[in-house]
Amino acid sequence: MSAAALDARIGKPWKKPAFIRNPYLRWGLYISAAIYILLAVSSIEVNWARVSEGLVRGWNFLAAFAEPDFLSRGKDIREGMIESVIMTVASTVVGILISVPIGLGAARNIAPLPVYLICRGIVALSRALNEIIVAILMVAIFGFGPLAGFITLSFATIGFLSKLLAEDIEDMDRVQAEAIKATGSGWLQWINYGVQPQVMPRLIGLSMYRLDINFRESAVLGLVGAGGIGATLNTAFDRYEYDTAAAILIIIIVTVMALEYLSGIIRARVQ
Amino acid sequence: MYWGAMLRLEKLTKVYRTGDRALDAVDLEVPNGQVVALIGPSGAGKSTLIRCINRLVEPSSGKVFIGDEEITSLGAGALRRARRRMGMIFQEYALVERLTVMENVLSGRLGYVGFWRSFFRKYPQSDVDEAFRLLDRVGLVEMADKRADELSGGQRQRVGIARALIQNPALLLVDEPTASLDPKTSRQIMRLICELCEERGLAAIINIHDVALAQMFVQRVIGLNKGAIAFDGAPDSMTEDTLTMIYGEEDWKATIAKVEDEAA
Numbered sequence: 001m002s003a004a005a006l007d008a009r010i011g012k013p014w015k016k017p018a019f020i021r022n023p024y025l026r027w028g029l030y031i032s033a034a035i036y037i038l039l040a041v042s043s044i045e046v047n048w049a050r051v052s053e054g055l056v057r058g059w060n061f062l063a064a065f066a067e068p069d070f071l072s073r074g075k076d077i078r079e080g081m082i083e084s085v086i087m088t089v090a091s092t093v094v095g096i097l098i099s100v101p102i103g104l105g106a107a108r109n110i111a112p113l114p115v116y117l118i119c120r121g122i123v124a125l126s127r128a129l130n131e132i133i134v135a136i137l138m139v140a141i142f143g144f145g146p147l148a149g150f151i152t153l154s155f156a157t158i159g160f161l162s163k164l165l166a167e168d169i170e171d172m173d174r175v176q177a178e179a180i181k182a183t184g185s186g187w188l189q190w191i192n193y194g195v196q197p198q199v200m201p202r203l204i205g206l207s208m209y210r211l212d213i214n215f216r217e218s219a220v221l222g223l224v225g226a227g228g229i230g231a232t233l234n235t236a237f238d239r240y241e242y243d244t245a246a247a248i249l250i251i252i253i254v255t256v257m258a259l260e261y262l263s264g265i266i267r268a269r270v271q
Numbered sequence: 272m273y274w275g276a277m278l279r280l281e282k283l284t285k286v287y288r289t290g291d292r293a294l295d296a297v298d299l300e301v302p303n304g305q306v307v308a309l310i311g312p313s314g315a316g317k318s319t320l321i322r323c324i325n326r327l328v329e330p331s332s333g334k335v336f337i338g339d340e341e342i343t344s345l346g347a348g349a350l351r352r353a354r355r356r357m358g359m360i361f362q363e364y365a366l367v368e369r370l371t372v373m374e375n376v377l378s379g380r381l382g383y384v385g386f387w388r389s390f391f392r393k394y395p396q397s398d399v400d401e402a403f404r405l406l407d408r409v410g411l412v413e414m415a416d417k418r419a420d421e422l423s424g425g426q427r428q429r430v431g432i433a434r435a436l437i438q439n440p441a442l443l444l445v446d447e448p449t450a451s452l453d454p455k456t457s458r459q460i461m462r463l464i465c466e467l468c469e470e471r472g473l474a475a476i477i478n479i480h481d482v483a484l485a486q487m488f489v490q491r492v493i494g495l496n497k498g499a500i501a502f503d504g505a506p507d508s509m510t511e512d513t514l515t516m517i518y519g520e521e522d523w524k525a526t527i528a529k530v531e532d533e534a535a
Binding site for chain 2: 181197
């Protein structure tokens, strides 16, 4: 730096350059954002009479949590839970088995371009379709019941797990894999020794997380007829049996929390 | 039995997609059992050169011969078999960190065993025995069941050396073996590599930044600059002018080992 350039800097405060350099553009964006929020909030219409009526109903529902009824519909709840658990575990296992090869194919650093495009296409399709929409379609094809839920959740698992697995493979340490290739290994050996050890902890963590998501989703899918505890919950709501509904929700919450705790332990172990 | 040169490069050229000419028609012969140091500034193409030999990087043109086999024209299967004869040792060790030391060493046999054997870690007894012998040779036999990421830098590089040697190679490709090691460990690693090459009659190409360290151990030094060979000669024939030729202008007095110091 020349002496003049240095002199111009000495004794003056230093500030981090703004993210948007042009001050007109910067302040223009701030002001338009403020105006947008004002307009958006003022355009919301609230029917206060309807709210006061609804608050009572909402309160009744919350009050039911104080005395949940696990027993009068005990058999339905048990059957719904068993169906949900089977659906969750089966769809997670099948989903993982299909996700691993698709995840390998969707990683640009190990798959040739045509395979990559096909696998990314499958991932994009699975992620584009929301579970509820797939479930409605599956119920239309296979009828009411857990089979439709199982297929829906397997399909959703593929999009989730393949994408995140592929991204982890793309982020792996290239040199470790290169070292295995340099020994003259075959392709499968290369994956098994050079790639798998690097991504295994994340794959296990993601699988546990997906198990948890699939259980929660299985509760929602019941609302559109895809079986499981959601169907039982839906029936309880239809009958205005808030105490039974509260019992079901408590069971779902406890199960999800238990799964969360379990997956935390497992993820810490596999590092 | 190979006649003449162990390794021969003919007009080896690599142009990257960015247009960088990393290697420019390099001709080179390395006889059986010779240990060569490859020096040169960062970006001179040292790493590309050794990666073009086992085709971890595909050369753009030119030929690579190991003995009388032309590596550059091999198909995928034949290339894998050829790679078994070229052991590679890496900068930053390149061990698979979540595998055990023993798995890392045995991975040097992947080119020789089938997939299911390697998948279930059921290596032939002779491979297991050889792995323990090599671990003993590099002084790590009691570390066999530790995970690679539990080891220190020098220990990891020793495992890397054992992994390269269990391939039963004819040639060692060594990429900056001491770049992340302290001076004492660097010397120990270089000494170990050169001793093992002598014991087994291996040829080796060692990329290295530390000129004085290279002079201490190798029989021949090649200086690479902008993808071309700028110097090729015995380590004690290097002068300050040689280093200026390879690296550019700088005060080299303290860098280069004096021949009389070595003799004393």
